[in-house]
Amino acid sequence: MLKIIVCIKQVPDTAEVKLDPVTGTLIREGVPSIINPDDKAGLEAALRLKDSCGAHVTALSMGPPQAELALREALAMGADQAVLVTDRAFGGADTWATSSTLAAAIRKLGYDLIITGRQAIDGDTAQVGPQIAEHLGIANISYAEELTLIGDAVVVKRQYENRYHVLRAKLPCLITALSELNEPRYMTPGGIFEAFEQELSVFARADLDISDANIGLKGSPTRVVRSFTKQPKGKGQAVTLDPQESAQWLLERLEEKHILSSGK
Amino acid sequence: MDFELSRQHQMSRRLFREFAEQEVKPLAQEIDETERFPSETVEKLQRYGFLGIPFPKEYGGQGCDSLTYALCVEEISRVCATTGVIISGHVSLGAEPIKTFGTEYQKEKFLAPLAGGKALGAFGLTEPGAGTDAAGQQTKAVKNGDHYILNGTKIFITNAGHADIYVIFAMTDKSKGTRGISAFIVEKDFPGFSIGKKELKMGIRGSSTCELIFDNCPVPAENLLGSEGKGFGIAMKTLDGGRIGIAAQALGIAQGAFDETVAYVKERKQFGKPISAFQNTQFQLADLKARIEATRLLVYQAARAKDTKANYAVESSMAKLYAAETAMAVTTKCVQLYGGYGYTRDYPVERMMRDAKITELYEGTSEVQRMVIAGAILK
Numbered sequence: 001m002l003k004i005i006v007c008i009k010q011v012p013d014t015a016e017v018k019l020d021p022v023t024g025t026l027i028r029e030g031v032p033s034i035i036n037p038d039d040k041a042g043l044e045a046a047l048r049l050k051d052s053c054g055a056h057v058t059a060l061s062m063g064p065p066q067a068e069l070a071l072r073e074a075l076a077m078g079a080d081q082a083v084l085v086t087d088r089a090f091g092g093a094d095t096w097a098t099s100s101t102l103a104a105a106i107r108k109l110g111y112d113l114i115i116t117g118r119q120a121i122d123g124d125t126a127q128v129g130p131q132i133a134e135h136l137g138i139a140n141i142s143y144a145e146e147l148t149l150i151g152d153a154v155v156v157k158r159q160y161e162n163r164y165h166v167l168r169a170k171l172p173c174l175i176t177a178l179s180e181l182n183e184p185r186y187m188t189p190g191g192i193f194e195a196f197e198q199e200l201s202v203f204a205r206a207d208l209d210i211s212d213a214n215i216g217l218k219g220s221p222t223r224v225v226r227s228f229t230k231q232p233k234g235k236g237q238a239v240t241l242d243p244q245e246s247a248q249w250l251l252e253r254l255e256e257k258h259i260l261s262s263g264k
Numbered sequence: 265m266d267f268e269l270s271r272q273h274q275m276s277r278r279l280f281r282e283f284a285e286q287e288v289k290p291l292a293q294e295i296d297e298t299e300r301f302p303s304e305t306v307e308k309l310q311r312y313g314f315l316g317i318p319f320p321k322e323y324g325g326q327g328c329d330s331l332t333y334a335l336c337v338e339e340i341s342r343v344c345a346t347t348g349v350i351i352s353g354h355v356s357l358g359a360e361p362i363k364t365f366g367t368e369y370q371k372e373k374f375l376a377p378l379a380g381g382k383a384l385g386a387f388g389l390t391e392p393g394a395g396t397d398a399a400g401q402q403t404k405a406v407k408n409g410d411h412y413i414l415n416g417t418k419i420f421i422t423n424a425g426h427a428d429i430y431v432i433f434a435m436t437d438k439s440k441g442t443r444g445i446s447a448f449i450v451e452k453d454f455p456g457f458s459i460g461k462k463e464l465k466m467g468i469r470g471s472s473t474c475e476l477i478f479d480n481c482p483v484p485a486e487n488l489l490g491s492e493g494k495g496f497g498i499a500m501k502t503l504d505g506g507r508i509g510i511a512a513q514a515l516g517i518a519q520g521a522f523d524e525t526v527a528y529v530k531e532r533k534q535f536g537k538p539i540s541a542f543q544n545t546q547f548q549l550a551d552l553k554a555r556i557e558a559t560r561l562l563v564y565q566a567a568r569a570k571d572t573k574a575n576y577a578v579e580s581s582m583a584k585l586y587a588a589e590t591a592m593a594v595t596t597k598c599v600q601l602y603g604g605y606g607y608t609r610d611y612p613v614e615r616m617m618r619d620a621k622i623t624e625l626y627e628g629t630s631e632v633q634r635m636v637i638a639g640a641i642l643k
Contacts, residue, residue: 190326
């Protein structure tokens with residue numbers, strides 16, 4: 001049976017995460033946690049493949065112990081298995097260390113298709129999915145807005161700003177999903193109660209075949225120099241002109257700021 | 265004694281709230297104004313198992329407990345009391361008596377589609393002359409071979425016209441009084457069964473409330489629920505459970521009006537400051553909050569009692585009485601805090617106040633609840 005692994009991240013339920021101005025870290029207190037929206041679309045895509053052609057769906061998350069709740073939610077939506085990768089040794093990981101760790105977990109689990117979200121709403125890097133594919137040496141199609149399985153390959157509509165590509169990749173491969181991919185199903189009440197009865201697999205440091213140089217804070221080449229909350233922009237300038245004059249006026253302002261050049 | 269919801273119940277509440285906000289709230293005003301039954305919502309409730317929450321998995325249900333069911337009705341009613349009563353009428357009144365009193369055949373044939381989201385249920389007890397005095401049933405069922413022939417009229421039936429399966433009460437032996445009442449399972453397309461006048465109501469206007477007319481309607485003897493003469497007991501036991509659903513609905517209405525009002529008083533400015541800055545507003549909100557939380561404890565206690573005690577009539581009557589009166593008091597205060605705007609249909613609190621009133625009336629008026637509670641105190 002087709003083996004799908006979906007990577008999900010537990011994130012604070014807000015698009016406007018506030019930063020502590022002193023420490024520069026995210027303020028998580030009082031903000032409920034959810035499955036990252038792109039990841040949830042990835043999970044739904046996997047569950048639809050399971051519904052239509054049969055598949056075993058594993059939800060995989062790396063995070064602190066409370067990420068268990070995101071995995072229980074994935075089970076309540078219909079995932080067959082949930083795996084939590086958690087250990088203090090993995091703490092402070094940047095995208096390199098995170099993707100290295102997840103790749104090690106995925107190798108251990110075995111897979112045909114890996115689906116991750118495009119990016120997490122609390123980090124917005126969009127790096128972890130493609131990096132996992134690099135670590136595993138498999139093909140990667142990012143920004144999927146449509147996904148179909150044809151024989152031993154996936155056909156993906158990959159979104160661009162003003163166009164899309166239709167790409168085909170042979171399994172095994174990794175897809176990164178956009179939240180536009182689908183509308184995720186709700187959990188069912190019975191599914192929730194079953195999800196809490198199910199056993200959660202936990203992978204700790206000792207369970208993974210990976211070098212210390214690639215995990216946790218020490219395995220993270222990224223350094224955050226400073227985090228800050230963006231100051232709101234000042235008030236704009238309003239003018240009342242006819243359309244032609246306003247276009248001319250706007251063009252002059254943009255040229256002044258060297259944003260546009262009219263070629264004069 | 266643990267007052268925290270379990271993690272399962274917390275996640276269930278989150279599911280119900282998310283569903284309510286996304287699928288139910290956007291329709292609430294429209295179905296109230298147009299008095300339209302929200303069939304599309306019922307279809308979604310069925311798809312996600314919300315209409316089978318407290319029923320065993322072996323009959324297509326979700327296998328959850330009464331508290332989960334109460335949380336569902338509460339959260340849905342928080343945004344739309346119409347949808348709340350559709351769920352409560354189906355689960356507590358339509359399906360529950362078949363689960364409790366049905367034969368194996370009846371459970372497989374009727375409970376499974378009701379719990380599994382394939383059919384909608386309803387319950388017919390009230391008649392023009394038999395409201396609080398439920399024993400005054402005029403509808404008759406006369407045995408004729410392997411059928412009973414039903415004749416009579418029921419009124420104020422929730423989900424009427426949209427339900428597929430009805431639990432109907434009728435006199436099989438008038439001389440025995442309440443011991444002469446029997447319960448039957450009637451399917452919507454039985455000959456001689458039709459839907460009569462639709463009520464035009466003050467609140468819960470999207471829910472369907474109609475007459476049921478039985479004109480020589482043959483009901484197979486195998487559809488007799490329990491045995492002959494046991495109908496009154498079945499009705500009373502069913503209402504004990506139903507009152508938990510209505511209590512949860514009332515709690516949801518109160519919480520919904522409160523949440524809307526808290527948001528409003530922070531926005532609305534008078535005398536140069538938000539009205540939340542005035543101590544009158546603050547003290548009223550404090551009183552409402554305390555009363556809603558007290559109600560919540562009573563409602564959850566009644567839901568727990570249904571799963572753990574053989575007799576939970578007093579718990580459910582206390583929950584229903586207090587929750588209904590809380591819903592009425594809280595929504596009335598909320599309209600007052602809104603001022604004149606609260607009386608307009610631009611804001612949901614006027615609808616919530618109209619919706620609240622029914623909870624003091626149906627499935628036993630507040631006076632009936634007091635009779636049940638007092639009867640237990642003084643027995």
